[in-house]
Amino acid sequence: MKGLTILLVDDEPLMRLSMVDAMEAVGYEVRAASTGTEGIQLLRQNPFDLVITDLRLPGADGLAVLKATKEAAPETEVVVITAHGSMETAVGAMRLGAFDYITKPFQMDELLLIVERVGRVVRLRRETEESKEIHDDNFRFGGILGANSRMREVLDKVRTAAGSDVPVLILGESGTGKELVANAIHQNSPRNHHPLIKVSCGALSEALLDAELFGHEKGAFAGASRQRRGRFELAHRGTLFLDEISELPAGIQDKVLRLLQERKFWRLGGRESIEVDVRLVGATRVDLAQAVEKGRFHEDLYRRLNTVQVTLPPLRQRTDDIMIIADHLLHDYSSRMNKRLKGFSPSARDLLSRYSFPGNVRELEKIIERGVTTGRDHEMVHPADLCEFPSCPFTGGGPQESCGFCHEGLAAESKSKGVSLTSLSAAREEFEKSHILSVLERVEGNRTAAAKVLGLSRKALGDKCKRYGIPSVTEDAGEEGE
Ligand SMILES: Nc1ncnc2c1ncn2[C@@H]1O[C@H](COP(=O)(O)OP(=O)(O)OP(=O)(O)O)[C@@H](O)[C@H]1O
Ligand SMILES: [Mg+2]
Known part of the structure; x- marks a missing residue:
């Protein structure tokens, strides 16, 4: 492994020099010390992947270097150099945590092989640490992975939301992890010993959804042969996840809002109100603020839900x-x-x-x-x-x-390679976009002029620009309105 940092401790100048040369030639970063004391000082001040030390040194010996290394940096590997016939000290060193030993005299190749082995171990350890880091809480929460800066903000928000008890609105395209976030919030909230109930608002007709959410009494309508508890009741003390919440019919939006305000509701056909304590989490793929503007979603319900908003960015x-x-x-x-x-x-x-x-x-x-x-x-x-x-x-x-x-x-x-293997319509669009751009450039961004040249109405050109993401930066004073 290139870039491995090594400390070499040996008191024999010639040996030291040739070892440093051999290891540097392979691309390792080597520092050398001629006494045990100097070596210990260096390793306490600098991080090393590997310490190679002669066992017999004047002053602090190799075993002292080994112990000091394991004290200062337990992850740093140590290889000891023993004199011929001093097997016992070698074994002692291994017991103290040395990676391996090498017996003098040795060939440089033998040394390099051991160093290479240490390199592999260090690399493996680093890789495991990196992946651990990714799986660390900083980058994941309740199974949501993400190291991207926007996702880290999302994760922070989800973490905070989990600790609180307010409604949450989760926005994001299909497959971005909205349900995963809802799970994470519930599982990490004080309500996690109570149920998380999920309802997909887009899947049912208004009448069925009404019965599903609020339940009904026996005989509330034809076919209601017995009493049934609704999802709100089932979610008591827990969390109710309303998926595709933009699809809630207006009448039910009103009922949900009222339930949130009064903390009670009536089963269909029921006379007595039932109190519930439910945390609401909603999710949708559509721009709910826009739906409010267009009168398709109840503004007050939106405001209540939007207490905390988690927006999941698309993967791209x-x-x-x-x-x-x-x-x-x-x-x-x-x-x-x-x-x-x-x-x-x-x-x-x-x-x-x-x-x-x-x-x-x-x-x-x-x-x-x-x-x-x-x-x-x-x-x-x-x-x-x-x-x-x-x-x-x-x-x-x-x-x-x-x-x-x-x-x-x-x-x-x-x-x-110069050819675009796309469908004809994609190619046409590509051409159209680039042609509009060059015409706009020629008329210095004046859209009215460009529309005339292109044989389009001003509005049609505006629509096309919007579609192709062509900005209207050049809406100059000479331009008339739409
Ligand atoms: N950040 C993430 N890390 C790991 N897995 C993820 C992540 N985001 C989503 N997933 C996985 O992707 C799949 C789709 O996620 P999920 O069902 O939560 O998406 P959604 O936003 O609810 O989609 P839809 O709008 O289609 O219902 C799930 O299996 C989920 O576990
Ligand atoms: Mg979903």
């Missing part, structure tokens, strides 16, 4: 987390399937980190699961293992089918 905006999650999933699936996969090939890593993941972490999960299940290599996952279709051009089959993942990978590949 936290690309530094892709491989962290991917590596974690690979090890997870691999051990679950009794495989011993070590990682992704460099090209597979490259493709994964460049892919846009419209389905976010859920899509990443599927891709990795496929890679682990279908991969034939025992050590690594390769690009072809990640593809959904056996006949995808990516895997060397025909060009009939390709999954989104391969499609992007291929497009990136062919782009670098």
